[in-house]
Amino acid sequence: MVVREIEQFGEVRQRARAYFCYLFNRNMPIRLPNLDLEEINNSLDKIVNEIDSFEALYVLDASGKQVTDNLTNKQKYKGGIGTNRSNKSYFYRAVRQKRCVLTDPYPSSLTNSLTVTAAYPIYDDKSELKYVACMDISLKDVLKIAHPSSLQSMFGDFVKVSYSMFSLALLMVAFLLFYNGIASIISHGFMSATEDIEAMFKATILLTLALAIFDLVKTIFEEEVLGRHNRDDVSGIHKTMVRFLGSIVIALAIEALMLVFKFAITDPTHILSAVYLIGGVSVLLVSLAYYVQSVSVKRENDSVN
Numbered sequence: 001m002v003v004r005e006i007e008q009f010g011e012v013r014q015r016a017r018a019y020f021c022y023l024f025n026r027n028m029p030i031r032l033p034n035l036d037l038e039e040i041n042n043s044l045d046k047i048v049n050e051i052d053s054f055e056a057l058y059v060l061d062a063s064g065k066q067v068t069d070n071l072t073n074k075q076k077y078k079g080g081i082g083t084n085r086s087n088k089s090y091f092y093r094a095v096r097q098k099r100c101v102l103t104d105p106y107p108s109s110l111t112n113s114l115t116v117t118a119a120y121p122i123y124d125d126k127s128e129l130k131y132v133a134c135m136d137i138s139l140k141d142v143l144k145i146a147h148p149s150s151l152q153s154m155f156g157d158f159v160k161v162s163y164s165m166f167s168l169a170l171l172m173v174a175f176l177l178f179y180n181g182i183a184s185i186i187s188h189g190f191m192s193a194t195e196d197i198e199a200m201f202k203a204t205i206l207l208t209l210a211l212a213i214f215d216l217v218k219t220i221f222e223e224e225v226l227g228r229h230n231r232d233d234v235s236g237i238h239k240t241m242v243r244f245l246g247s248i249v250i251a252l253a254i255e256a257l258m259l260v261f262k263f264a265i266t267d268p269t270h271i272l273s274a275v276y277l278i279g280g281v282s283v284l285l286v287s288l289a290y291y292v293q294s295v296s297v298k299r300e301n302d303s304v305n
Helices: 002-027 037-050 089-097 139-146 150-189 197-225 237-266 268-304
Strands: 056-061 114-123 129-138
Touching: 002 037, 002 114, 002 129, 002 139, 037 056, 037 129, 089 114, 089 129, 114 139, 129 139, 150 197, 197 237, 237 268
Parallel strands: none
Antiparallel strands: 056 129, 114 129
């Protein structure tokens, strides 16, 4: 689920940054003469009253040294005063850009889980950097803040569970088709005295459909449940669609061939039905070729742009 959470963070990053910067802007004293640390601490207390889901709040001086203990709800995360954080990205980015910044997710030294840090530079009336206020928030809490609706979160969980159930059901269908295909081969294919071409064709169709459904299940589970999206790779969803549709076309072509042999031997008057099926397969094959060509052209245009 980490990959999906990082992708979601990329989508809501601007919204999350705007929210945390708003908290700092509204509560932190800026451009004031004789700015002291006590005023900063009072501002941190105001922020604590507005947001519950954070790991730690602390203040760095202009050199990157932590000048306050971690303000946190968990006793084991307290302390930290005197720690040199001048080498942290959130410190030098806030100082260099002279504005509120929000980092990429990184492993927290406090919780060992993915965390982001919002950093806010504080200047006095002479535009000299005095402090940098920092807030560590877990990635999960950032996503909750960016998507505050519990109904939306519940719907997202419901969608994941639903896709998981559909994937499981389709996987059972694929295994059932595979089982019947193997059973058909064993019962007919290995008997030298029996030349049942129709049974062999049916076994091939069953195995082909099982493979197509298995590929579909793999894509659904990876894309919708695990969140493994690869938007820039044609070998992702497009490749799976080509394989799935190709398997269907192959299954129909085998069925049409089987009907041609069957009607040619038993009832030539119905052979025209097999010809119609072959025509339908041809249309599907041309459509699939057009789809592949369109995807290739779109990828080339995107790479040029």
